[in-house]
Amino acid sequence: MSGMALAIQRSRQRDAGLGSRGNARRFLGQSYEELRDRCLQTGVLFQDHSFPAAPDSLGYQELGGHSHKTRGVEWQRPPDLCSRPRFIIEGATKTDICQGSLGDCWLLAAIASLTLNKEVLDRVVPDGQSFDSGYAGIFHFQFWQYGEWVDVVIDDQLPTKDGELMFVHSDEQNEFWSALLEKAYAKLNGSYEALSGGSTTEGFEDFTGGVSEWYELNKAPADLFHIIEKALKRGSLLGCSINITSASETEAITPEKLVKGHAYSITGAQEVRFRGSQVQLIRIRNPWGQVEWTGAWSDSSSHWNSVSPQDAADLRNRAEDGEFWMSFSDFKRHYSRVEICNLTPDTLTSDKILKWNCALFSESWRRGSTAGGCRNFPATFWMNPQFKMVLEEIDDDGRGEDGCSVLVALIQKNRRNLRKMGEDMHTVGFAIYEVPDEYKGVTNVHLEKSYFITHGSKARSETFINLREVSARFCLPPGEYLVVPSTFEPNQNGDFALRVYTEKRADTHALPGLRDVSKRFTEYTVKLIDYILWAKYAHAVQSVILTLPLSSSHSSHRFTHTLTLFSPGFHLNNKLCQIIVSRYYDSDDLTLDFDNFVSCLVRLELVFKLFNSLPKDEEGFAQLSILQVRHQAACTPVSLCPYLHTCFAPHSHVYLAVCLSFCPCLSLNLGISPQWLTMVLC
Numbered sequence: 001m002s003g004m005a006l007a008i009q010r011s012r013q014r015d016a017g018l019g020s021r022g023n024a025r026r027f028l029g030q031s032y033e034e035l036r037d038r039c040l041q042t043g044v045l046f047q048d049h050s051f052p053a054a055p056d057s058l059g060y061q062e063l064g065g066h067s068h069k070t071r072g073v074e075w076q077r078p079p080d081l082c083s084r085p086r087f088i089i090e091g092a093t094k095t096d097i098c099q100g101s102l103g104d105c106w107l108l109a110a111i112a113s114l115t116l117n118k119e120v121l122d123r124v125v126p127d128g129q130s131f132d133s134g135y136a137g138i139f140h141f142q143f144w145q146y147g148e149w150v151d152v153v154i155d156d157q158l159p160t161k162d163g164e165l166m167f168v169h170s171d172e173q174n175e176f177w178s179a180l181l182e183k184a185y186a187k188l189n190g191s192y193e194a195l196s197g198g199s200t201t202e203g204f205e206d207f208t209g210g211v212s213e214w215y216e217l218n219k220a221p222a223d224l225f226h227i228i229e230k231a232l233k234r235g236s237l238l239g240c241s242i243n244i245t246s247a248s249e250t251e252a253i254t255p256e257k258l259v260k261g262h263a264y265s266i267t268g269a270q271e272v273r274f275r276g277s278q279v280q281l282i283r284i285r286n287p288w289g290q291v292e293w294t295g296a297w298s299d300s301s302s303h304w305n306s307v308s309p310q311d312a313a314d315l316r317n318r319a320e321d322g323e324f325w326m327s328f329s330d331f332k333r334h335y336s337r338v339e340i341c342n343l344t345p346d347t348l349t350s351d352k353i354l355k356w357n358c359a360l361f362s363e364s365w366r367r368g369s370t371a372g373g374c375r376n377f378p379a380t381f382w383m384n385p386q387f388k389m390v391l392e393e394i395d396d397d398g399r400g401e402d403g404c405s406v407l408v409a410l411i412q413k414n415r416r417n418l419r420k421m422g423e424d425m426h427t428v429g430f431a432i433y434e435v436p437d438e439y440k441g442v443t444n445v446h447l448e449k450s451y452f453i454t455h456g457s458k459a460r461s462e463t464f465i466n467l468r469e470v471s472a473r474f475c476l477p478p479g480e481y482l483v484v485p486s487t488f489e490p491n492q493n494g495d496f497a498l499r500v501y502t503e504k505r506a507d508t509h510a511l512p513g514l515r516d517v518s519k520r521f522t523e524y525t526v527k528l529i530d531y532i533l534w535a536k537y538a539h540a541v542q543s544v545i546l547t548l549p550l551s552s553s554h555s556s557h558r559f560t561h562t563l564t565l566f567s568p569g570f571h572l573n574n575k576l577c578q579i580i581v582s583r584y585y586d587s588d589d590l591t592l593d594f595d596n597f598v599s600c601l602v603r604l605e606l607v608f609k610l611f612n613s614l615p616k617d618e619e620g621f622a623q624l625s626i627l628q629v630r631h632q633a634a635c636t637p638v639s640l641c642p643y644l645h646t647c648f649a650p651h652s653h654v655y656l657a658v659c660l661s662f663c664p665c666l667s668l669n670l671g672i673s674p675q676w677l678t679m680v681l682c
Contacts, residue, residue, distance in 0.1 A: 018148075019148025019150070020148075020149065021149055023149075024142050024148075024149040024150055025148055025150045025151065026150070026151055026153075027150045027153070027187075027188065028153075030050065031153075032138065032140040032151060032153050035138055035153060036134070036136045036138050039136035039138060040134065040136050045136060045137030046136055046137040046138035046155045047137075047155055047157075048153065048154055050187075051183075051186075051187040053075030053157040053159075055070060056191065057186070057191055057192065058070055058073065058159060058191060058192050058193065059191045059192055059194070059420075060419070060420035061193065062193060062196075063102075063191070063192060063193040064193075069101070072161055072162070073160070074160050074161070075157040075159055076157065076158060076163075077137060077156050078131060078156055078174075078176045079131065081158075081160065081165075082173060082174040083174075084174055085131045085176055086130075086131060086172075086174050086175050086176070087131060087175075087176060087177050087180075088125075088175065089170075089172050089174075089175045091118075092114075092115045092125070092178075093115055094112045094115050094116075094265070094285055094322075094323065095170070095171045095321055096115065096170040096171065096172070096177065097111050097112045097115070097168060097170070097178050097289075098168065098169050098170065098171060098287070098288065098289040099168060100167035100168055100169060102166070102167045102168070102192055102193075102196060103195075103196040103197055104167075104168075104182070104195040104197075105262050105287050105288075106197070106198040106199055106203060106239070106263040107182070107195055107200075107202075108182075108263075108287035109200045109203070109264055109265040109285075109287050110203025110204050110207060110237060110265075111168075111178060111182075111203065111207075112265040112267070112285055112287055113204070113237040113238060113239065113265045113266075113267070114207050114237065116235070116237075116267060117235040117237075119235075120207065120208055120235065120237075120343060123142060123207075123208075124141055124142055124143065124181070124207050125141060125177060126141070126142060131176075137155050137156050137157075138154070138155055139153075139154055139155075139156055139184070140152060140153045140184070143185065143188055143206045143207065144205060144206050144207070144208065144209035145188070145206065146411060146413050147360045147497055147499075149209070152184040152187055152188050153184075154180065154183050154184045154187055156176070158176075158180070159192070165179055167182055167192065168182045171289065182195075189417055190416060190419070190420060193419070193420075194416040194417065194419050195416070198468070199263075199339065199467055199469075200237075200239030200263045200265075200339050201239070201340075201341055201469065202467075202468050204237040204239070205469070208237065208341060208343050210236070210237075210341045210342050210343045211341070211342055211407060211409055211471065211499060212339060212341045212342070212469065213340055213471055213472075213473060215227075215337065215340075216336065216337055217331075217332045217336055217337060217338065218336070220332065220338070224332075224338070225280045225282075227340075228266065228282065231340050232266070232268065232269055234342075234343065235343050236341060236342050237340070237343070238265065238266035238338065238340050238341075239263055239264060239265055239266065239338070239339040240263075240264050240265075240266055240284065240331075240335045240337060240339065241261070241263050241264065241335065241336060241337050241339075242259070242260045242261065242262070242335055242336050243260070243261070243336040243337070244260050249261060253291065254334075256293055256294050256295045257291055257292055258293060258334055259286065259288075264284050264285060264286055264287070265284065266282060266283070266284055266285075266338070267283045267284065267323065268282070268283030268325075269281070269282050269328075272308075272311045272315070273307060273308060273311070274303065274306055274307055275306050280328035280329075281297060281325050281326070281328065282325070282327075282328050282331050283323065283325050284324060284325075284326065284331075285321075285322050285323040285324075287322065289322040290321075290322050291322065292320065292322060292323070293324045293326050295326060295330060296326065296330060297326050297327055297330075298324050298326070299316070299324060300318070304316050357501065357502045357503075357504070357505060357506055358499065358500070359499070359500045359501075359509075360497060360498070360499050360500075361387060361497065361499075362495070362496075362497050363385040363497075363498065364385075364493075364494065364495045364496070364578065365384070365486070365487055365492060365493060365494045365496070366493055366581065366582075367491040367492070367493050367581070368491065368585055369383065369577040369578045369581045370383055370384060370385055370578060371383070371384070371486075371490055371491050371492050372384040372486060373486055373487060373488065373491070373492075374429065374431075374464060374487070374488050374489075375431060375452070376488075377489075377490050378449065379449065380490045381449075381484070381486065382446075382447065382448055382449040382452050384484050384485065385510065385511075386446055386447060386482055386483070386484055386510075386511040387482070387483040387484075387498060387500070387509070387510050387511065388435065388481070388482055388508070388509055388510075389406070389480070389481050389483060389500055389507070390479075390480050390481075390506060390508070391404040391406065391476060391478050391479060391480075391504075391506050392478055392505065392506065392507075393478070393504035393505055393506075394478060394504070395475070395504065402477065403475035403476060404475065404476050404477070404502060404503065404504060404506070405473065405474070405475055405502065405503040406473070406475075406476055406500065406501065406502050406506075407472075407473045407474075407499075407502075408430060408432070408461075408471065408474070408483060408498070408499070408500055408501075409469055409470070409471035409498070409500075410428055410429070410430050410469065410471070410485045410496060410497075410498055411468060411469045411496060411497045411498075411499070412428060412468050412469070412495075412496050413494070413495040413497060415468065415494070425466040425467060425468060426466065426492055426494050427464045427465060427466045427487065427488040427489070428464060428465070428467075428470055428486065428487050428488070428496070429460065429461040429463065429464035429465070429470050429485075430460065430484060430486065430498075431457040431459075431461075431483075431486075432457055432458050432459040432476075432481050432482065432483050432484075433447075433451075433452070433455060433458055433481065433482040434455075434458050434479060434480070434481060434482075435479070435480035435481060435482055436451065436455075439480075440480050441480075443509065445511065445512075447482065458476065458481065459472075459474045459476065464488045482511075483498065483500065583600075584596040584599065584600045
């Protein structure tokens with residue numbers, strides 16, 4: 001199925017509820033129930049051939065087949081590792097997540113936070129799985145992926161060395177839910193190694209479908225402690241980390257036993273009475289399950305002797321389990337960033353819980369068509385996909401601010417899966433512009449280059465950065481705005497999802513593609529071809545005409561890359577522009593030769609006329625059976641190519657040759673091959 005057809009099918013399935021929280025999509029088409037029942041019937045434990053117990057599932061470089069790190073690796077099932085394996089022992093807890101030799105502390109910090117909210121955990125880890133009755137060597141987990149939930153099936157063969165799990169494991173040697181969850185997430189992302197390095201918010205969002213934001217502690221708001229406290233009460237997931245200044249500092253341990261460049265979970269916030277004053281404390285967990293803060297309010301600190309016995313009994317924990325308390329002032333001094341994932345889209349900067357309205361869009365950047373780069377590239381920035389939001393109602397948070405709260409989140413899709421091919425996250429961001437008065441209320445205009453050259457942005461993401469997601473919160477006056485997401489450099493291919501959350505009712509939608517329809521297409525095209533053939537190349541008309549049916553290596557003229565050649569003609573949405581560039585443009589320098597230009601115009605005219613002649617459903621789709629497709633191809637008349645007919649009227653035999661060369665369906669109808677006609681003409 002083509003990318004376009006797949007996108008249409010996915011859209012219709014989403015409209016029918018597939019991919020919702022209660023109806024997850026089957027990842028790779030695998031049904032957990034069907035596969036488990038088949039294994040139980042045959043008595044054979046499940047083997048997942050889509051993510052096999054093989055080197056490719058481990059990784060591609062450091063965990064590749066020739067790496068010393070993977071020597072001696074054996075894939076073993078839990079019943080081979082212990083006498084009585086258990087899926088979960090007395091509920092999932094933070095001590096079930098201990099990091100192994102994989103650099104995915106960001107993921108484990110997210111999983112640790114997940115254990116604090118049973119409702120969320122049960123969504124990711126479906127109930128009813130065990131190593132007891134009904135065991136068939138198969139398990140499944142559910143993750144949010146760019147707007148939909150997917151159900152990921154795995155077998156329980158886990159990578160081990162010397163009889164020990166290589167990666168995440170539980171303190172309880174016979175508990176395996178966390179190791180199996182990590183394997184399912186590795187499958188979703190292509191390999192275990194693909195999980196190395198990341199942001200805790202990425203895991204947060206994939207476990208919840210929530211929306212994330214973060215705060216740099218060197219410029220945090222004054223009420224950040226209360227924001228954290230309130231977020232924890234709502235069940236939000238929180239993480240924190242310490243920045244590094246060089247690669248050598250990665251996982252370096254400070255004198256106070258804090259780990260740099262390492263992802264921690266925030267698991268609690270509390271105020272206590274200490275020596276006559278209120279002190280704000282924050283509880284943090286190291287996913288290693290060890291290496292704890294040794295400063296004030298640590299497990300062995302004397303500060304606990306100066307609080308009430310009740311507070312000391314409730315909060316103090318002397319176990320070396322990776323979890324510890326510290327004062328919020330010390331926290332801001334030692335840590336660099338706090339990441340928060342809101343399980344429901346509500347504001348964290350107001351004492352009042354406000355529900356957001358959510359809009360989600362899936363789009364692509366494609367080289368030569370919709371990958372225009374950032375505002376530093378004014379010649380191409382306008383080509384990026386554009387999204388319009390209409391803000392009509394101001395917030396009612398009681399602060400007297402006449403503004404509309406908006407949270408914009410830009411997510412790159414599937415970039416971890418591309419790591420084995422040498423790619424990684426793009427550097428991405430977005431800008432927000434006010435819609436000019438002449439385009440207010442208009443829904444089918446893609447703003448052109450001249451507008452962005454003469455107008456500055458109203459707001460923008462704080463920075464362009466190579467993270468999976470860039471998000472920012474704004475308070476904008478009521479009005480109409482344009483959101484333009486982009487990569488930093490132009491011509492970088494990538495898929496993305498854009499989420500726009502507004503506190504009050506708003507209308508947000510994607511604008512159409514790069515071009516609009518015009519009745520002047522015929523006149524424009526004829527004039528263009530006339531100019532090129534009869535004026536600019538009058539001295540070589542005959543040779544130019546005769547080269548048209550030949551291959552593009554006989555190009556008569558090359559246009560510099562710009563899709564404005566089509567601007568007065570057809571309405572081309574982003575997908576169609578991407579297809580045209582892929583099919584007709586030179587892949588190296590993004591130029592368009594003359595024969596491909598004419599071919600493209602002819603094919604577009606044929607396709608549009610055919611489509612407009614077909615019956616359509618309420619959504620504007622025309623559905624054809626294979627017999628109807630063959631009938632339409634066989635009955636396409638030559639008269640549907642009026643532009644070349646006009647241009648080449650004095651040379652009807654050349655006109656026919658051009659039509660046959662660029663429109664194979666006509667060749668079938670007349671029984672004449674382009675090769676035969678070219679030979680006759682020459």
